[in-house]
Amino acid sequence: MSGKGVCFTPALARILPLDSADMKFLFRRPKAPSCEKVVAGIISKVQSEGDSALEEYAKSLDRVERGYSVRVPKADIGSAYGETPSELVAALKFAAANIREVCEKTKPKDKTVATAYAKITQKAVPLDSVGIYAPGGRAAYPSTVLMCAIPARVAGVRRIALCSPPPVPATILVAAEVCGIEEVYAVGGAQAIAAMAHGTMTVPKMDKIVGPGNQFVTEAKRQVRGFGVDIDMLAGPTEIFIVADGSSNAAWVAADTLAQLEHGPDSAAMVITTEEMAGKVSVELEKQLEALPRREIAEKSLKNSAILTTDFSDLRAIADVINSYAPEHLELQTRMNAKLLSLVRNAGAVFMGSQSCEAFGDYCAGSNHVLPTGGSVRFSSCLSVAAFTKVMEVVEVYNEKKLARNSAVLARWEGLEGHARSAEKRAGK
Numbered sequence: 282m283s284g285k286g287v288c289f290t291p292a293l294a295r296i297l298p299l300d301s302a303d304m305k306f307l308f309r310r311p312k313a314p315s316c317e318k319v320v321a322g323i324i325s326k327v328q329s330e331g332d333s334a335l336e337e338y339a340k341s342l343d344r345v346e347r348g349y350s351v352r353v354p355k356a357d358i359g360s361a362y363g364e365t366p367s368e369l370v371a372a373l374k375f376a377a378a379n380i381r382e383v384c385e386k387t388k389p390k391d392k393t394v395a396t397a398y399a400k401i402t403q404k405a406v407p408l409d410s411v412g413i414y415a416p417g418g419r420a421a422y423p424s425t426v427l428m429c430a431i432p433a434r435v436a437g438v439r440r441i442a443l444c445s446p447p448p449v450p451a452t453i454l455v456a457a458e459v460c461g462i463e464e465v466y467a468v469g470g471a472q473a474i475a476a477m478a479h480g481t482m483t484v485p486k487m488d489k490i491v492g493p494g495n496q497f498v499t500e501a502k503r504q505v506r507g508f509g510v511d512i513d514m515l516a517g518p519t520e521i522f523i524v525a526d527g528s529s530n531a532a533w534v535a536a537d538t539l540a541q542l543e544h545g546p547d548s549a550a551m552v553i554t555t556e557e558m559a560g561k562v563s564v565e566l567e568k569q570l571e572a573l574p575r576r577e578i579a580e581k582s583l584k585n586s587a588i589l590t591t592d593f594s595d596l597r598a599i600a601d602v603i604n605s606y607a608p609e610h611l612e613l614q615t616r617m618n619a620k621l622l623s624l625v626r627n628a629g630a631v632f633m634g635s636q637s638c639e640a641f642g643d644y645c646a647g648s649n650h651v652l653p654t655g656g657s658v659r660f661s662s663c664l665s666v667a668a669f670t671k672v673m674e675v676v677e678v679y680n681e682k683k684l685a686r687n688s689a690v691l692a693r694w695e696g697l698e699g700h701a702r703s704a705e706k707r708a709g710k
Contacts, residue, residue: 310517310549310585310655313496320500324475331481338472345447351483353449353465361454369423370455376645377427377459383647384435388666398684402675407437411669412477412487413462414494415453417446417469422493423456428649428664429491429513430460436669442466442485444473470494474501478510489513491664493651513664517655518547518585521639522608522628525554525562526593526615529635534558535565537612537638538586539579546581551606553589553599562588593617600624607656610639629658681707 326334332351339345362370389405413429416422426443433441443462445453446469457465466484468476474494478501480486490502491513502512521541525534538550552562566583570576591599596617603611607627614635615621622631629652632639643650651664662668678684685708692700 310520313499313517313547316497316500317504320471320497320504323471323497324478324501324504327472327475327481328479332483335468335472335476335481335484338470339447339467342472343447343469349447349467351466351468351481353454353467355463357449358454358458358463358465361451361458364451365455369452370459372645373423373427373456373459376424377431379645379647380427380431380649381435384432384666388435389670398678398680400677400679402677404673404675405670406673407439408433408488408669408671409438410440410442410485410487410489411438412485412490413441413443414473414477414490414492414498415443415445415456416494416498417448417450417453420495421445421450421453423450423452424644425492425651426453426456426462427460428651430457430462432649432664432666433491433669434461436666438669440464440485440487442477442487444468444477444484446470446473471497471501474498474505478505478508486510489669491651491668513651513668514653514657514661515655516651518549519544519610520549520608520654521551521610521612522603522606523550523552523554523612524599524603524615524621525552525558525612525635526617527555527558528616529554529558529614531558531561532565532569533635533638534562534614535569537640538562538566539569539573540638540640541610542579542582542586543573543575544578544582546578547585548582549585550582551587551589551608553591553602555592556590559588559590596621597624603628607658609652609654609658610642612637612639627656627658629653629663678707685710 323338335351336349339349391402391404393400393402411433413426415426430441441462442464443457444466447467449465449467454465468484474490476484477487477490487510489511493516499515503515506512519541521537523534523537534552534554538552541550542548554562570579573579589602593615600621603625604627609629610632611625611628611630612632613621618633622633625631630642630648632642642648649664653661685704688704689701692704
């Protein structure tokens, strides 16, 4: 085993050399069963039948029996506070304040560039409307409402609506109210995405749809994208890479690993560490797993996970593995964090230092937890204020003669005589 290489410990057990065929295990991300035809049928039905289709799906898929209303009454949003623990309300408001502060300070601004021939201004213009999808039931995440709504609100989006499966949990309603969302619709699954993409008598058509969901929600977002509506991303199983040298705390590394793995059976965690620390982390994983409420889920996702061992003499080899995998989350818990970060190109969110656990980013640090997965961080970014703005260019020409001459040459070479004449008229021809 090379001292400079990274070696592979599949299923937190065996050690194999870096060039082992089993290394391919790292890059085999799980795929959800295809639901393309089912989702296409749901979208078509909602598009043609509108609210009646939403009501039918509420009964057949969400088991709503009576008293169903597509739009949640404002009174229900207000009364949700009485059903939500005060400490949770306080935590949501604390997290919202931190997220809002980061968004305000990173909001895109207008930029103007003056050349010898023209002044070009790129205006950051907010979208008119945004629809948020928030999972419900046992998978209700009020924190995700904050992550989606606050950047949109700070961007200046005029209309923000939220869809969540009926009955919409009180925690989701409280999170919506904290963000100033007055439009909440009791619609879940692919039908919610269809409603926000095409509009019904009750649910408005939105310009962009954001927020995570199951495979049906993700497939629906894929199918409606580009047909008059944009989406944030196609979310897949969550994943984390943790790089921890001998200075790290094995108990913390194990806790951070399990925190990610408890999301679902298809989650994944990769730990890069020393051989000595690998043994300590494995012991901690077994010990902490025993007391984890979602132990069964975490045990299943361990099958997608691994420990990689290295002596940290070759940081570039470590960075190469990270960049190749392109993880959603990356924790750096080493003495060489700055140097290692300089070599990393592909990671959705990076948590620097042992104190910076990914769980803080999920809730209260102020960063956004809606991140690209499945290696898509190679070409996409976290959800931010920029995701809710578009760039509109404003052009003011003040040296038209030279522009006219060269523009006309290019236009004629491309066979567009009308363009050439339009430009030349500004030069007095």
